[in-house]
Amino acid sequence: MSAATNQRPLALVLGLTAAYVIAELTGGILTHSLALIADAGHTLTDVLGLGMALAAIWFARRPASAARTYGFYRTEMLAALFNSILPFGIAAFILYEAWQRLHAPPEVNGVPMLLVASVGVVINLIGVRLLHAGADQSLNVHGAFLEVLADLVGAVAVIVAGIVILLTGWRIADPIVSIGIALFILPRAWRLLSSVVDVLLEAAPSGINLGELEPAMRAIAGVIALHELHVWTITSGFVAMSGHVEADGRPSSDVLHDLQALLRTRFGIEHATLQVERPGHAGDGVCCAVDPRCLVIDPTSVLAQDRTAHSTG
Numbered sequence: 001m002s003a004a005t006n007q008r009p010l011a012l013v014l015g016l017t018a019a020y021v022i023a024e025l026t027g028g029i030l031t032h033s034l035a036l037i038a039d040a041g042h043t044l045t046d047v048l049g050l051g052m053a054l055a056a057i058w059f060a061r062r063p064a065s066a067a068r069t070y071g072f073y074r075t076e077m078l079a080a081l082f083n084s085i086l087p088f089g090i091a092a093f094i095l096y097e098a099w100q101r102l103h104a105p106p107e108v109n110g111v112p113m114l115l116v117a118s119v120g121v122v123i124n125l126i127g128v129r130l131l132h133a134g135a136d137q138s139l140n141v142h143g144a145f146l147e148v149l150a151d152l153v154g155a156v157a158v159i160v161a162g163i164v165i166l167l168t169g170w171r172i173a174d175p176i177v178s179i180g181i182a183l184f185i186l187p188r189a190w191r192l193l194s195s196v197v198d199v200l201l202e203a204a205p206s207g208i209n210l211g212e213l214e215p216a217m218r219a220i221a222g223v224i225a226l227h228e229l230h231v232w233t234i235t236s237g238f239v240a241m242s243g244h245v246e247a248d249g250r251p252s253s254d255v256l257h258d259l260q261a262l263l264r265t266r267f268g269i270e271h272a273t274l275q276v277e278r279p280g281h282a283g284d285g286v287c288c289a290v291d292p293r294c295l296v297i298d299p300t301s302v303l304a305q306d307r308t309a310h311s312t313g
């Protein structure tokens with residue numbers, strides 16, 4: 001499924017979910033249900049996530065420029081950073097309010113609470129259905145799919161609280177469910193924040209093991225040694241790599257072809273910049289322009305002919 005195909009279902013789910021956040025927040029205020037307000041806060045973070053997924057598709061289509069050679073891929077990371085910090089504030093507010101209500105639970109109108117949460121279940125089931133196909137083919141859509149699935153769990157939890165209040169009058173069920181939703185938000189926010197920080201610090205992607213990568217590259221015919229290997233993430237699903245490869249005289253084009261094929265098929269690295277060097281090349285950062293071991297001169301070049309003329313003259 002292409003990015004353009006994924007964009008339409010994401011936009012539909014975003015519109016439905018954003019409308020539900022407004023309805024849920026309004027319903028929570030009118031019914032005095034903290035569980036509804038808590039779930040609205042939880043759903044709001046997922047609206048931001050859906051918006052981020054749409055923005056990633058849009059920005060990915062924008063061309064790179066001389067000032068931004070990687071284009072606007074990192075915009076997704078900026079949005080993700082905001083989206084990972086906001087839930088901590090929302091969870092703190094929910095926990096504070098829940099603590100107050102545990103000591104003095106207000107009257108909660110269970111019937112409207114159930115109706116609003118039931119609408120949420122329907123909307124989230126539609127979202128799950130719309131995003132299910134794309135979730136298997138795109139990491140971006142997969143993340144949005146998991147967010148909608150989490151919203152579905154939250155709506156069901158609110159329904160459970162509403163039923164308990166209607167049947168037993170036990171109003172503490174509302175803040176207890178609210179606490180559960182807040183605690184459900186925090187680990188997901190922490191994982192997202194950790195992932196974003198890793199990307200911004202250009203850490204090696206979690207799915208790539210350098211302990212496996214280097215031996216696999218050295219096993220390619222012609223490769224003697226590797227140095228200056230760097231693997232990092234530009235944005236979700238876009239892994240980049242650079243490195244220096246010492247070769248034993250096998251044609252550089254053949255070595256590069258085999259290395260690129262290995263990195264693409266086994267490790268999923270599509271964007272790799274590799275420099276093939278002669279054996280004994282200085283690996284101490286000395287510039288090739290002043291290191292005669294790096295100078296491999298084409299005998300047919302003007303520079304080579306000029307040097308020959310000077311040496312025979």
